[in-house]
Amino acid sequence: MKDFLHNPYLDKVTAVSEASHKDDTWRIFRIMAEFVDAFEIMSTQGPLISVFGSARTNSDSPICAEAEKVGKLLVQNGYGVLTGGGGGIMHAANKGAYEAGGVSVGLNIELPKEQKPNQFQTESLFFRYFFVRKVCFLKYSLGIMIFPGGFGTLDELSEALTMIQTDKANDIPVIIVGR
Missing domain, CATH: 3.40.50.450 (Rossmann fold)
Structure with a gap:
């Protein structure tokens, strides 16, 4: 079990997960902006x-x-x-x-x-x-x-x-x- 917890692959996965979490916050704003821009244009069509x-x-x-x-x-x-x-x-x-x-x-x-x-x-x-x-x-x-x-x-x-x-x-x- 100890070897599993110290698996280098899992360390990389954890690092990627932490980095993507920071990106997720800004992704929310990109998604919202995409909705707002589209709704403004589409409502006039x-x-x-x-x-x-x-x-x-x-x-x-x-x-x-x-x-x-x-x-x-x-x-x-x-x-x-x-x-x-x-x-x-x-x-x-x-x-x-x-x-x-x-x-x-x-x-x-x-x-x-x-x-x-x-x-x-x-x-x-x-x-x-x-x-x-x-x-x-x-x-x-x-x-x-x-x-x-x-x-x-x-x-x-x-x-x-x-x-x-x-x-x-x-x-x-x-x-x-x-x-």
Whole structure:
């Protein structure tokens, strides 16, 4: 037991834990600032419908054509489009909304070696924390459309359904597009 308590690995873990504790205090302020900045901008965007889907879908695919059409139709019916701001499905939905002259918002996530914001956004927000970004999707969406995607899309769908089911978010329509 004594050897276990004096394990050099555990000493390193303790040192890292103590250092990260000091960083945690400032992390709270970064998170709060991210919420405040996002809420100030998002509250001015009008009625929005979130469109979730793969960032990696080819732009010439039929499902991207459908997402672009949806973006245009949403604007023609008085809604703006809210996406993750990346490529693929998000790019297509933002493009449809943007080219129809409507609000086209991208909630971009800061990741190493990942997406660059698409050029079809009337407003681009940048998030460090996924959970802050997901709160904004749910807080400011009057509905959600789910196109085919990967783990990110599945995460967004699961979060939305859980928050709606547990009354932590408004009871909004969730539409799954595709087969």
